[in-house]
Amino acid sequence: MKKTIFGALLSGTALAASGALAADVTLNIESWRTDDLTLWQDKIIPAFEAANPGIKLNFNPTAPAEYNAVLNSKLEAGSAGDLITCRPFDASLALYDAGHLADLGDADGMSNFSDVAKSAWQSDDGSASFCVPMASVIHGFIYNKDAFAEVGVEVPTTEAEFFAALEAFKADGSYIPMAMGTNDQWEAATMGYNNIGPNYWKGEEGRRALIAGEQKLTDEQWVAPYATLAKWGAYLGDGYEAQTYPDSQNLFTLGRAAIYPAGSWEIAGFNTQADFEMGAFKPPVMNAGDTCYISDHTDIGIGMNAKSANPEAAKAFLNWVASPEFAAIFGNALPGFFPLSNTPVELNDPLAKEFVSWRGECESTIRSTYQILSRGTPNLENDTWGASVAAIKGTETPEALGAKLQAGLASWYAPQQ
CATH class of the missing domain: 3.40.190.10 (Periplasmic binding protein-like II)
Incomplete structure (x- = not known):
């Protein structure tokens, strides 16, 4: 994996070794992807926790139609999770403008993504990036x-x-x-x-x-x-x-x-x-x-609650989301949701492979x-x-x-x- 995005102290192992996490930290993740619950429980969470002792993940999604309203209520009340799953463009931009999402624009890991991939979670002038791109359709x-x-x-x-x-x-x-x-x-x-x-x-x-x-x-x-x-x-x-x-x-x-x-x-x-x-x-x-x-439409990303009580652990998780390991897990567990990182991911599903092959033949928009x-x-x-x-x-x-x-x-x- 590339040098950690947010600095050496942000990897789970380093955090634990340095004593920055005296006890396990639990990160709560807000999402609308209720149909992804099994994927998170069976694959994503075990893979991350194995590589990052001292950080636990809790994925507890809200029904898609209710997500925006519930999330906004939690953010206003100060009870939202540490990590916020981001819908593309204006809904997430509004959260950033309101001070709810942290600026991740100076993160080295953003170089793993193309300008088109990042455009869904940036300010209009591109100066701020507030969600790590996860997948497109x-x-x-x-x-x-x-x-x-x-x-x-x-x-x-x-x-x-x-x-x-x-x-x-x-x-x-x-x-x-x-x-x-x-x-x-x-x-x-x-x-x-x-x-x-x-x-x-x-x-x-x-x-x-x-x-x-x-x-x-x-x-x-x-x-x-x-x-x-x-x-x-x-x-x-x-x-x-x-x-x-x-x-x-x-x-x-x-x-x-x-x-x-x-x-x-x-x-x-x-x-x-x-x-x-x-x-x-x-x-x-x-x-x-x-x-x-x-x-090739940017569909889902993930960012950090600007008021998270666990910013170092949250950034360690976002660093991992930007990695090839996460892209491979996500891309194969959810065929048809294609990782946005520049590192090629070998997909197993034949229909998904057919769709993603077009990236090499056509211009994406x-x-x-x-x-x-x-x-x-x-x-x-x-x-x-x-x-x-x-x-x-x-x-x-x-x-x-x-x-x-x-x-x-x-x-x-x-x-x-």
Whole structure:
């Protein structure tokens, strides 16, 4: 492992040897990842405690929908844990601005992460970093290999091939070509617009240009993905308008649909539910040979409560989270949540390996609405949900949707005025 991030006295062994920890210190960890409890109890906690005698970990998560409110209440009351699991961008930035998260920007371990990885947990100017990046999720399409073989469909790489594949499944009639509904709205934007969109606006180039006011949501590269989504409706099956997110998951894992617009977070669940072999393909490019772009979205990090009573022990744990050892444990225990450290991690799950291989083939970006652009009213992220649904249903033209989104953003965001 590299030289300890926070100084020699911050390793658990050194702490114990120096007498800095006269008795065991217990670090309490706040998180929304209730489904990770077994992972922490069985793998992460034993590995850390074995390497850091004198420091104990207590992982006691809150239900995801309640996490933000519960955490804020605890922080205000001074009863929050030593370590705070961080959602990306504004929610965590607000905690830092309120003095609840410590600045970790001078930590050597931050050099283990790329600028894109760190961007989710930094001040707007990049001068302060307040959470150690843990993992990202990657967008693409998961497909039923049996269905493709049965109908004789090749895995698509271009948009023309993609729609030809959908048309072949529709003509065959044995499978719903693609499982996605519009009832819950968010997946139309997350697994639709922000899945295929980076190939249009060239990933970080376009996203940063939008933040800078150098591009507008009425520009062709931001409108065109809606025109592509408008073609999806014909292949989503009867009643997709009322279909919920769990409905779509079930349709695919029961083998009734050929393709699922996906985030890699589905991998672990799909592995247990589907009895057919699955593959994945990245968002199709317009033309063969085009540079490809993927949404490799920063999803989870962890920081230190600025008022922790155990800062040295907390920093020792954060040092370990930045290490290759943690990345290997986390990446393999939760296939589809990909470590963000620059040190390559050997993954065991074949579907996860397929997703992460795209990092070596394509340019990575994050969801276009998540940094800065959804702070005002109207909220661009939420408006993108509705726009993506309207595009799929065909209730508004792509051009009208772009104009509406641009007007909303410009109403409060100065660089777009």
